[in-house]
Amino acid sequence: MAGTEWEPKIVAFCCNWCSYGGADTAGMGRFQQPSSLRIIRVMCSGRIDPMHVFNAFLEGADAVLVTGCHLGDCHYVNGNYKAQVRYQFLEEMVRELGLEPERLQLNWISASEGEKFANFIRDVTAQIKQLGPSPLKPEGVN
Amino acid sequence: MVGIGDKLLGYATNPDVRNRGASGGLVTAVLAAALEKGMVEGVVVLKRIDEYEAIPVITDDVQEVLASGGSMHAVPVNLTKHAVGRKIAMPGKPCDVRGVIEQAKRNGVDLENTYIVGLNCGGSMHPVVTREMLIRMYEIDPEDVVGEEIEKGKLIFKTKDGEEKAISIDELEEAGYGRRENCRYCTIKIPTNADLACGNWGVIGELAGSATFCEVMNEKGKRLLDNAIEAGFIEVQPADEKSIAIRNKVNSAMLKLGDEWKGRLLTEIHDQERLTYYIEQFADCIDCGACREVCPVCTCGEDSKCTMFHSLADNYKMSMYHMVRLLHLSDSCIGCGQCSDICPVDIPVTTIFRRFADPAQKKRDYSPGMDLQRPPFLELMLK
Structure with a gap:
């Protein structure tokens, strides 16, 4: 599609109870957000294995977002604490790998925070548009 | 009776074992005693392949353990597989021991019945690289080598014709030979994670070369040593201040060198x-x-x-x-x-x-x- 602006591919892992609800609310509240997002619903942010994130990058994601309930609000007691521990570790790995830190982000979004969700996606998309396509993106994938 | 934390100098009572061992044969004797008295049902010993290589095998024969003494080259291996489900005792370099302990943390092996005798290690050499080094740097046929020694920072190889050739270790490592890369910046030289930490660092004076410095690290190490003393396999005496100071000095000198290498290799x-x-x-x-x-x-x-x-x-x-x-x-x-x-x-x-x-x-x-x-x-x- 010549002439059209490059649109990044952003993979967001959303937990079923909070951030997925947040994405829903964003839609219901008609908050404008870019079409760059691909949501993967997981039951809890504690389900997200660092491996999933790396695999997303290798499959062509320009950015990966890890989202979940606010700390203390997890429906499975401490799933988001587990996600946080893994995220901190994962962040170091991604930095050491040489990927820009903006390509991996963590945010806690509750089901009622539709506007926060939309703003978050908008911000990330703007950041990634500046950075350009991910260096790990395979050839032939745009 | 020895206590936990004791630092001792010891050697094998059997003169043959004592001579064959690299420094007094203490480790060989301790392992043999554990097997003889039924503390363990097997011992991991090194089986010599050639001058540059030895592989660990498990044995239940006391004579074979006693005959296995002496310094041999063995690069680190996965020792855990020997220990799974068995009551055994094994010697190991610091990295070998660390591997076993990490496995134990993840329930890969139960260390309740496994005795580990740690050996000081300043680094090991890869057999293939060593052969190449002998041809390129020493200009000796690897098959002719009968012995080697490290003295004053120089690695000396002796050939069967009685010739000796020495090159400094720094020079060898500069050329890409010598110790394996990861050994150069390894941070654990004394295996304080094992049950007994043994080695020849800190053995001075008339005992040099015929006794082993041994630190008792925990209850299992105490049992091992007590058993060997009771069985009459070894004799020990407390190490003096000077020995302990020298051991620490060697260790810190090694660690300092390691830091330098780390800076150079992990740029x-x-x-x-x-x-x-x-x-x-x-x-x-x-x-x-x-x-x-x-x-x-x-x-x-x-x-x-x-x-x-x-x-x-x-x-x-x-x-x-x-x-x-x-x-x-x-x-x-x-x-x-x-x-x-x-x-x-x-x-x-x-x-x-x-x-x-x-x-x-x-x-x-x-x-x-x-x-x-x-x-x-x-x-x-x-x-």
Whole structure:
């Protein structure tokens, strides 16, 4: 599609109870957000294995977002604490790998925070548009 | 009776064992005594292949243990497989011991009945590289070598014609030979994680060369030593201040040298070039899975997450197999160097893994394989 602006591919892992609800609310509240997002619903942010994130990058994601309930609000007691521990570790790995830190982000979004969700996606998309396509993106994938 | 924390000088009572051993045959005698008195049902000993290589085998014959004394070359190996489900005693370098302890933390092996005698280690040499070094640097046929020695920082090889040739270790390592790369910057030279920490550092005066410095690290080490003394296999005496000071001095000198090498081998790569560097290094990978097979801390077994990504379709830009392994091992990598040794396409796997593991472990002040109390750091942080 010549002439059209490059649109990044952003993979967001959303937990079923909070951030997925947040994405829903964003839609219901008609908050404008870019079409760059691909949501993967997981039951809890504690389900997200660092491996999933790396695999997303290798499959062509320009950015990966890890989202979940606010700390203390997890429906499975401490799933988001587990996600946080893994995220901190994962962040170091991604930095050491040489990927820009903006390509991996963590945010806690509750089901009622539709506007926060939309703003978050908008911000990330703007950041990634500046950075350009991910260096790990395979050839032939745009 | 010895106590925990005692620092002793000891040697084997049997003169034959004492002479054959590299420094008094204490370790050989302790292992033999444990087997003789039924403390264990087997002992891991080294079986000599040639001047440059020896492999660990398990034996239940006391005579075979006694005959196995003496210094031999063995690169680190996965000793845990010998210990699973058996009551055994084994000697090990610091990295061997760390591997076993990391496995024990992950329930790969039960250390209740396993006795580990640690040996001081300043680094090991790869058999293939050593042969090449003899041809290129020493200009000696590797088959002619009958003995070797380290003296005043020089590595001396003796040939069967009675000739000797010495080259300084620094010079050898400068040329890319000598100790394996990861040994040069290894941070654990005295195996304080084992049950007994033995070695010849700190043995001075008339005992030099015919006694072993031995530190009792825990209850199991005390049992081992008491048993050997009772059986009359060894004699010990307390080490004096001077011995202890010299042992510490050798250790800190080694560690200081290690730090220098670390700076040289793990050079900082610029942010922008890092990803290209890793992609280029891993591009050679043929997915043979050998690095996983030899890894002493990997506990996944046959079906593991990393080997699910052996298909080329999963490795567009970079090997997913290695990425999963990096995630899995950054908390437990001990830097033993076996993955680099075994790699058929010569990817510097250990160096790459240390680049990831070093900062992560340092940040959490976690040294893998040093004790059984501290859980892997990802588990610890949750509590």
